[in-house]
Amino acid sequence: MGTLNLIHNTPLIFLDKISAGLPGKIYAKAEHLLPGGSIKDRAAYQIILDAYQNGNLIKGQTVVEMTSGNMGAGLALVCKQFGNPFIAVMSEGNSLARRKILNAFGAEIIITKQVDGSPGMVTGADIAYAADLAKDMAQNRNAFYVDQFNNPSSIKAHFHHTGPEIVKNLPEIDGFIASVGSGGTFIGVSKYLKSVNSNIQCMVVEPQNAAILKTGKVKDPRHVIQGTAYGLIPPHWDETLVDDFITVTDQEVLEMTRKLSEEQGLYVGYSAGANVLAAQKYLMAQDRALNIVTILCDSGYKYDDAILV
Ligand SMILES: Cc1ncc(COP(=O)(O)O)c(C=O)c1O
Incomplete structure (x- = not known):
């Protein structure tokens, strides 16, 4: 297993x-x-499986996502099993513990500033800011952008x-x-x-x-x-x-x-x-x-x- x-x-x-x-x-x-x-492990697994099946992702291609940490952990471990590097774009308002976990799972982590939230409290504006950056990064690196909200x-x-x-x-x-x-x-x-x-x-x-x-x-x-x-x-x-x-x-x-x-x-x-x-x-x-x-x-x-x- x-x-x-x-x-x-x-x-x-x-x-x-x-x-x-x-x-x-x-x-x-x-x-x-x-x-x-x-619970985000489930979404991460299905997203990567479907991306391979639909031809949107190939072995070795980088995967990028904006995450509050949980989707990132799921994607990091799933991507590793499939042989895809993973970049997590995350607001600085999310806990340090989440950063450590992402790091342990081998993700590359990009931290973005908060727009109107505070540490431990990540707002929609904080998320939108991080998502824009993740989208740009995916485009620049010819990576697969997960886009969990629309996927x-x-x-x-x-x-x-x-x-x-x-x-x-x-x-x-x-x-x-x-x-x-x-x-x-x-x-x-x-x-x-x-x-x-x-x-x-x-x-x-x-x-x-x-x-x-x-x-x-x-x-x-x-x-x-x-x-x-x-x-x-x-x-x-x-x-x-x-x-x-x-x-x-x-x-x-x-x-x-x-x-x-x-x-x-x-x-x-x-x-x-x-x-x-x-x-x-x-x-x-x-x-x-x-x-x-x-x-x-x-x-x-x-x-x-x-x-x-
Ligand atoms: C701690 C936690 N609870 C609940 C949810 C909500 O899950 P969903 O995105 O399926 O609505 C998330 C999503 O990231 C989460 O991180």
Whole structure:
């Protein structure tokens, strides 16, 4: 078995401590256990596979992408297995831990300045700045530009793998909750779930002050949920898949992320904390026992210690 075989079939964990006292159960898919430490390994693998199949990428050709760190780690390890050099263009606002991981996976790293964010809080403008630079670099070097926000392979990865894995593990699923970065996870999984059973409810999690998908507005682009809620509507966004929106504050997310490690033994990042918190909020408003599935998007090891304590 090679490294790439590790990219699918993560366990679906019953969060017994978090679910205690709630009407219903929260299950979480342990994507933080993937080899690159996040759910983005799935998108990275599918994107490179499809690029080879479509003739957009050949062996030895350089791959370039703008990344908050997780897609970069996935691409770095996948590209290495396929024999392609990888360049990650990343905002300086992302954690140092992510830079170290990219470095360890053998990526070339280009750091870009922040436009209006701050360390640990990367905004849509920061991302757009890094993406422009990545695009130029890809053109200049005749490289393959991944373009994760516009690349449909990410949705495909979740439609063909993450979604079916969830249903296989928990056929009695009632609802699914996820935060949105490129939207690949939410769109791909929700599309699959609704194709199996249109009654499955699919909910989006957003920071209270950057709930653009719910409200169309961003009051403050800065929040702790790195990798998500960039204050933009993802190009492939499909609002017909959304049954409800749940908003969360930074303080609540910090508390739940801490609780997940301290009580549930799961050392995961803030989007995982936001997802589980949203599942808890959703269940608290229900009057019958439901099975809710969410995602543990990445590992707590991806974050600088100062943030998680
Ligand atoms: C930590 C984290 N959580 C959630 C997401 C959202 O995933 P998606 O891009 O599939 O919406 C990302 C995306 O990079 C991420 O890095």
